[in-house]
Amino acid sequence: MPVITLPDGTTKTYDAPVTAAKVAADIGAGLAKAALGAKIDGVLCDLSTIISRDAQLAIVTPKKRDGTIDSDALFLVRHSAAHIMAEAISTLFPGVQLVYGPPVEQGFYYDMAFPAGHIPSADDFTKIEQEMARIVAQDRPFTRYEMSATDGMAKANSEGSKYKIDNAQRACDAAKTSGANATLSWYATGTPGENWEDLCRGPHVPTTARVAAYKVTTLASSYWHGDEKSDRLTRVYGTAFASKAELDAHMKQLEEAKLRDHRVIGKQLQLFHIDEMVGQGLVLWKPNGAVIRQELQTFIGEALRQQGYHQVFTPHIGKLDLYRTSGHFPYYRESQYPPIIDHDSMSALAKEGCTCADLSNRLEKGEIEGYLLKPMNCPHHIRIFASEPRSWRDLPVRLAEFGTVYRWEQSGEIGGLTRVRGFTQDDAHLFCREDQVAHELQGCLKLVKLIFGTLGMKDYRVRVGLRGPESDKYVGLAENWDKAEQACRDAAQSLGVPFSEEPGEAAFYGPKIDFVVRDVIGRSWQLGTVQVDYNLPIRFDLSYQGADNKTHRPVMIHRAPFGSLERFTGVLIEHFAGAFPLWLSPEQVRVLPISEKSDAYAQELHAALHQAGLRTTLDTTSERVQNRIRIAAEQKIPVTAIVGPRDAERRVVSIRLHGKAENAGEMPFDDFVTALVSDYRTRASETLAGKITPTTK
Numbered sequence: 052m053p054v055i056t057l058p059d060g061t062t063k064t065y066d067a068p069v070t071a072a073k074v075a076a077d078i079g080a081g082l083a084k085a086a087l088g089a090k091i092d093g094v095l096c097d098l099s100t101i102i103s104r105d106a107q108l109a110i111v112t113p114k115k116r117d118g119t120i121d122s123d124a125l126f127l128v129r130h131s132a133a134h135i136m137a138e139a140i141s142t143l144f145p146g147v148q149l150v151y152g153p154p155v156e157q158g159f160y161y162d163m164a165f166p167a168g169h170i171p172s173a174d175d176f177t178k179i180e181q182e183m184a185r186i187v188a189q190d191r192p193f194t195r196y197e198m199s200a201t202d203g204m205a206k207a208n209s210e211g212s213k214y215k216i217d218n219a220q221r222a223c224d225a226a227k228t229s230g231a232n233a234t235l236s237w238y239a240t241g242t243p244g245e246n247w248e249d250l251c252r253g254p255h256v257p258t259t260a261r262v263a264a265y266k267v268t269t270l271a272s273s274y275w276h277g278d279e280k281s282d283r284l285t286r287v288y289g290t291a292f293a294s295k296a297e298l299d300a301h302m303k304q305l306e307e308a309k310l311r312d313h314r315v316i317g318k319q320l321q322l323f324h325i326d327e328m329v330g331q332g333l334v335l336w337k338p339n340g341a342v343i344r345q346e347l348q349t350f351i352g353e354a355l356r357q358q359g360y361h362q363v364f365t366p367h368i369g370k371l372d373l374y375r376t377s378g379h380f381p382y383y384r385e386s387q388y389p390p391i392i393d394h395d396s397m398s399a400l401a402k403e404g405c406t407c408a409d410l411s412n413r414l415e416k417g418e419i420e421g422y423l424l425k426p427m428n429c430p431h432h433i434r435i436f437a438s439e440p441r442s443w444r445d446l447p448v449r450l451a452e453f454g455t456v457y458r459w460e461q462s463g464e465i466g467g468l469t470r471v472r473g474f475t476q477d478d479a480h481l482f483c484r485e486d487q488v489a490h491e492l493q494g495c496l497k498l499v500k501l502i503f504g505t506l507g508m509k510d511y512r513v514r515v516g517l518r519g520p521e522s523d524k525y526v527g528l529a530e531n532w533d534k535a536e537q538a539c540r541d542a543a544q545s546l547g548v549p550f551s552e553e554p555g556e557a558a559f560y561g562p563k564i565d566f567v568v569r570d571v572i573g574r575s576w577q578l579g580t581v582q583v584d585y586n587l588p589i590r591f592d593l594s595y596q597g598a599d600n601k602t603h604r605p606v607m608i609h610r611a612p613f614g615s616l617e618r619f620t621g622v623l624i625e626h627f628a629g630a631f632p633l634w635l636s637p638e639q640v641r642v643l644p645i646s647e648k649s650d651a652y653a654q655e656l657h658a659a660l661h662q663a664g665l666r667t668t669l670d671t672t673s674e675r676v677q678n679r680i681r682i683a684a685e686q687k688i689p690v691t692a693i694v695g696p697r698d699a700e701r702r703v704v705s706i707r708l709h710g711k712a713e714n715a716g717e718m719p720f721d722d723f724v725t726a727l728v729s730d731y732r733t734r735a736s737e738t739l740a741g742k743i744t745p746t747t748k
């Protein structure tokens with residue numbers, strides 16, 4: 052006799068097992084009509100799931116109460132759309148073998164193995180969408196059926212797709228390790244045995260017509276299990292929504308994103324260059340990009356000094372022993388550049404005829420000393436902390452460095468500034484006493500708030516990663532964890548922005564706080580993190596002398612709130628669409644004399660701006676003034692000072708601000724220079740706001 056508790060706390064009692072759909076219908080016809088799925092005791096399920104015991108039930112509809120899109124609904128719609136697309140492609144491309152098709156952040160994909168010479172192209176998307184439309188219009192139910200592991204494996208084997216056999220085997224293995232009763236489930240799009248079906252855990256929307264809006268978007272190549280040595284597959288991407296309006300909004304956002312692509316703007320504005328001859332994922336900051344980076348470093352550096360941080364510098368390499376102690380080697384070997392070996396060891400090894408396999412073995416065992424390009428800055432900072440005796444009075448010790456690290460990303464994953472192989476973190480390590488953790492976390496978040504505020508990134512949220520239920524994988528005392536987790540929660544709360552707690556997302560060595568920024572067109576970017584660490588102080592046997600004269604272990608906080616300067620700059624380029632505020636702009640003021648007659652006055656203005664520390668150029672080319680204004684606009688220069696003979700006579704400057712169509716007005720010469728210097732120093736988000744006199748003509 053199940054008692055079902057609804058999200059508002061009310062209950063419904065049934066005499067017999069009941070489907071989630073029936074409960075929805077009993078609540079109201081409107082809800083039953085809108086329902087796409089159900090959450091039973093927090094687990095997303097089909098609406099047809101039978102509830103036979105007491106449970107919490109929430110009906111999933113396309114939108115949440117506040118009108119925003121429900122991410123569970125999106126999951127159901129997209130997963131269902133992946134099935135519909137797979138059926139459509141199976142019909143249109145006979146011989147295709149399906150591999151795996153999950154929902155992803157922007158939509159869904161399906162990995163497929165097409166027979167050679169029969170791989171679809173973007174020209175086929177309309178045809179595929181039309182076939183999908185046919186399936187959607189038939190409004191067939193998604194019908195789940197289950198089999199025991201033995202029968203299910205027999206079915207998969209008889210069907211003969213090695214990919215599906217592998218999926219089935221993995222599903223059985225996963226069930227076994229979690230101790231569950233191993234069953235396999237299929238979803239038929241319609242009637243089992245008659246209509247198309249796919250091995251699938253589910254859940255799905257009730258019928259195909261509930262996938263109201265969809266689009267096949269792109270093709271990419273992928274590998275089976277992501278393994279470059281395994282079968283090459285075609286990944287067909289699509290997206291889907293519960294309504295046409297949502298899909299349209301999404302497509303519009305993608306259009307806008309294209310215009311903001313930092314790789315395109317980076318090239319157009321000469322900010323950075325990635326050169327095949329230097330190496331993939333290794334960023335060359337060009338002069339314009341270097342200005343932005345330097346301004347960011349100065350800004351962050353000033354804030355750090357105010358918070359009592361000390362700047363340090365450390366080399367880009369360190370001995371393997373250092374990383375053996377920290378645990379970065381050999382455990383994260385896959386994501387590092389291979390070790391560097393010195394000349395003497397190298398020639399000794401050559402003489403011995405040492406093979407590559409030998410070498411790697413002996414490096415791992417520590418029989419050969421080598422160096423590593425540093426994958427992390429922590430070990431170096433730890434050695435600075437350990438280089439002198441520390442007392443409780445010295446703590447916290449806050450060591451900051453714009454530290455460059457190197458990581459081996461798979462070549463398929465690198466691109467632009469957001470996935471790179473060498474990057475500079477806005478890194479710092481805080482060594483503190485247990486009782487100082489909360490205060491130090493607050494300080495870290497205060498800094499984040501200041502910087503996001505200055506950059507006009509108002510829309511951001513915070514994720515607090517906590518321990519998961521299997522408590523044995525975490526190092527450190529449970530009571531310390533409790534305190535650290537509470538400190539993370541309190542710090543996150545103090546920011547006054549939305550935050551979520553994510554059990555199981557902590558690192559094994561401590562809880563963490565992550566930052567996710569939403570840009571002006573609504574995309575989310577994961578930036579950096581603040582992490583509490585009990586582990587490295589143990590591994591490096593760090594200590595300080597307490598007030599009780601005994602030896603104590605400090606706690607470490609790692610923090611790189613913006614992740615890396617590369618990634619952060621990439622996000623900023625897209626956030627501002629390349630039109631940076633004055634303080635970050637590579638060129639701040641373009642001085643344009645209308646004609647030769649005003650060259651001298653323009654020269655004087657340019658010199659005065661330059662003298663005041665502003666980045667300015669004088670454009671005295673013989674192009675028509677309208678053309679020169681257009682060029683300045685294309686280069687997204689925040690301020691263009693246009694001067695003619697009349698301006699010279701009256702010692703004023705006519706001003707055009709980037710992004711504003713008409714001339715903004717004018718300012719007296721000296722006031723103009725002073726006001727710009729002030730906007731630059733204060734890192735104003737708007738330039739010359741309220742300081743310009745409109746021109747009356």
Ligand SMILES: [Zn+2]
Pocket residue numbers: 130134238249250251252253
């Ligand atoms: Zn599925």
Ligand SMILES: [Zn+2]
Pocket residue numbers: 427428429480609610
């Ligand atoms: Zn660290």
